[in-house]
Amino acid sequence: MQNANSYKKPVGRILKVAIWVVSIMVIVVLAAFVFQKQIFTFMATKIIQQRLLNPTYKKEDGLYAGLAGTGAPFADINRVGPCIVVEAGNNLYVIDAGPGSARNIGLMGFDMGKVDAILLTHFHSDHIAALGEMMLQRWAGGSNAKPVDVIGPKGVETVVAGFNHAYSLDASYRVAFHGAATVPPSGAGGRARPFDLSSEEDASIVVVDKEGVKITAFKVNHSPAYPAVGYRVDYK
Ligand SMILES: [Zn+2]
Structure with missing residues (x-):
């Protein structure tokens, strides 16, 4: 009998442990099933953040x-x-300046201070709202002594002049606080570079041709927003 009891006890314990393990597994599987959308979103976000912060694509x-x-x-x-x-x-x-996008550029690992030019497709508010922030970041972020080129169809000069004016007081505060070496006064704001497309429906014009980069503007119909263009970028 003694032998039989000492044999039963370990079996009972093993059974209890097995029940616990199976129960936990069932709970985990059920939770994974119920929260599959949240788990997927969490993991996808982590992977994307990691890739954006470690941009291996820049190797080539x-x-x-x-x-x-x-x-x-x-x-x-x-x-x-x-x-x-x-x-x-x-x-x-940078092509277009939708509201909120200026901050994303930095979060994605791009250096706004090194931006060569900002291009606008048209002048709806949801495509230009962040232009002031972008011009500021490009100036202060790179201690640039020349304003950034803002390329767009005719009318871009009005938009750029407006943002330059709106940010002129802020620019003076930045210089007073950071000093002219960090934010050279001559580099504040943007310089409009308007282009004009001919009246043909399929009109296009090369607006950037530098170091193997060719950017071609072409007409698009976005009535009543006129003019409106798309950009094709070719490299090498
Ligand atoms: Zn639009």
Whole structure:
């Protein structure tokens, strides 16, 4: 009998442990099933953040595009206004300045201080709202002594002049606080570089041709917003 009891006790313990293990596994599987969407979103976010903070894509010379904003004019908790960052070799361009996108450019690992030019497709507010912030970041972020070029169809000069004026007081505060060596007064704001497309429906014009980067503006119909263009970027 003694032998039988001492044999039963370990079996009872093993059974208890097994029940616990199976119960925990069932709970984990059920939780994974119930929260599958949240788990997927969490893991996808972690992977994307890691890749953005460690941009291995920069190892190879090539043409790359980053979506800093893909939202529409209406408020969206997940998306800011339209903005595409284009990197080609050592050249960096930003296309459109949707609200909220200026901060994403830095968060994505791009150096706003090194931006060669900002290009605008048209002048709806949801494509230009972040222009002031972008021009400020490009100036202060790179201690640039020349204003950034802002390329766009005719009318861009009005937009740039407005933002330059609106940010003129802020620019004076920055110089007073950081000093002219960090933020050279001559580099504040933007310099409009308007282009004019001919009246033909399929009109296009090369607006950037530098170090193997060619950016061509072409007409698009976005009535009543006129003019409106798209940009094609070629590299090497
Ligand atoms: Zn629009």
